Amino acid sequence: MSVTAPAGFRAAASACGIKPEGLDIALLVAERTCTAAGVFTTNRAQAAPVVVAREHLAAGRARALVVNAGCANAATGARGLADAREMTALLAHQLGCPPAEVLVASTGVIGVHLPMQRVRAGIASALARLDRAGGDAAARAILTTDTRPKQTVVELRLGGESVRIGAMAKGSGMIAPHLATLLAFFTTDAAVEARLLREALRAAVGESLNRISVDGDTSTNDAAVILASGASAAPAILEPGRDHDAFRDALGEAARRIAGLIVRDGEGVTRVAEVRVEGARDADGADRIARTVAESALVKTALGGGDPNWGRVLAALGRAGVEVDMSGVNLYLGDVWVAEGGAVRDYDEAQARRAMLEDPVRIRIGLGEGSAAGWIWTCDLSRGYVEINAHYRS
């Protein structure tokens, strides 16, 4: 059930004291150099590890990955960049590969320098434990405010041979959908040409990790990375076609599962909702409306209270910056049709209340203007979220 489920990967973790307690360094190492791809935060404030990992992925190859939790190494200037590079160099030296084949990711507090002495010791200690069964430990080491590890494995058959995709991720705050919105690491023992691998990753992320929002805050450190070892017996995917489609679909399934795990483990979450917008003129508009509704503080607090306060959904829709004729809007909570032509219908309030207790709560908006659709998963805004984030650094 982890990133070491596909053939050709080992992983390990160590606790080096970046976090007050628990594992905080994760290593993922392939037996041989993999094809690799990544997508990264669109935030203009990019953490040092994002800059370095993006650089190293330019050639579409990677051998290993080092991740730390507890410090984002963001807003750390030239020193932060040097620290991120040193992390890759340390691991590369031990593996005997070029530093450009090592990727790096960090998560935690912004604006604090990495305690590099601890990081060096942590990498050394983890290296000694690299194991085919190390995926679980690695998945725990990358967490911050998460309450549980997030992992999944998807199997598919290519050319009659079994192939696996493993995934692990962290993320429960600063989650908003703009490209990758968290740390998510995928492995596969399929052999996939680098450009096709990137294409599959982008498609998968676009229909999963980019469609979740906990708090509308896009992180400085978001990264989703995949390494393909080619260690399975399946034929290599070297061109578009049926195998590539199957692989992309399986990767999409893994990414959707990971996205679901993240939104369910969002900070302080007590309830999850799917906001679906249909009948839009274009997908951009549908997505923008879905996101605006999903990120409205008023919609999210009502969700937490189980209050079918659908007027807030209409109000959020109206301020989404999309040209919409409100008199054509229909709104459903679960299967309860609450508003027609932009105005209240004669609906059963008790049924609407029950719709707010479903898992997930389904908020469906019909615009009646075209055939494009969009969706997003979101969660409630609870006292728990406020408590976690009022004193995050304290």
Next chain:
Amino acid sequence: MSVTAPAGFRAAASACGIKPEGLDIALLVAERTCTAAGVFTTNRAQAAPVVVAREHLAAGRARALVVNAGCANAATGARGLADAREMTALLAHQLGCPPAEVLVASTGVIGVHLPMQRVRAGIASALARLDRAGGDAAARAILTTDTRPKQTVVELRLGGESVRIGAMAKGSGMIAPHLATLLAFFTTDAAVEARLLREALRAAVGESLNRISVDGDTSTNDAAVILASGASAAPAILEPGRDHDAFRDALGEAARRIAGLIVRDGEGVTRVAEVRVEGARDADGADRIARTVAESALVKTALGGGDPNWGRVLAALGRAGVEVDMSGVNLYLGDVWVAEGGAVRDYDEAQARRAMLEDPVRIRIGLGEGSAAGWIWTCDLSRGYVEINAHYRS
């Protein structure tokens, strides 16, 4: 201290049972027809009273205003429009003026029809109490989740004569800066030509009510309206010039005071902050960054916790959708310079903590790219906000 402070206005309130308890109908009536102007919500979901008031203001004239709290009369379709029109017609009939000279505003739950029998009784009852001292009662009658009435009076001299501007407002949730963001009513006994009045109102709102955000949710019912009775002895303002400037400045002062009162009485607010962006290439970019920072759930929870977690400010800045070179960004909390060139400086953490206890907390961002600036007032996101909004309708 109220909208009846300027000469030529009477007001009254009544409790007709739209809210479970307390005053919920307010009337403001001028002795004679006034010049009048208004700005309204930019939300595409516009409440019925917004549609009607905008229509009635087209000629730049108004005699009276009727407001109800407890029901927004939004998402109520044709029936809602008819209800809003009836409210203006009822009052117009009693005053002997055309319905087009009566404005209407509503605030409260969206998607519920007005209980018109109660509204009719409430208007009749308030009419019987119209008084030169009725401003206070009217200011209380327009509140919803507000914890206190919001009023102010500004005096100025025009042509050697004293002129007053009175104001009352409601608003503590669904507050976000896009044109008027709440209900705010201004009166003046200055005589001001309608077009110049509108200009002054727009300028005043742009530097006050449009620069506050409680939760980033723009309401369906926002309206800011001014009535100028001309009942003072001051010469009429019929063209741009010194008198118009003085009037606009005084109106701006009244609007800023009202804006401050609203953000301080925001739902669950325990702390207020001013986010200022300087050195921007243009004012739009500065405003957009200030708003993104001010509305970030993570910045707002840190504000509540008194945690100088400035990395969240940089992260919000980076996702604001404005082209910014992060390596030129300086960040200050109060007088503490915490980040230079987009990266952490060697600052005193105890001083930064003290800066988070100031009132208001001052968050200042220097972009170093130009000379444009923008600002916004915001407040913390607290458990109180969550509690108020989880069960608003229940």
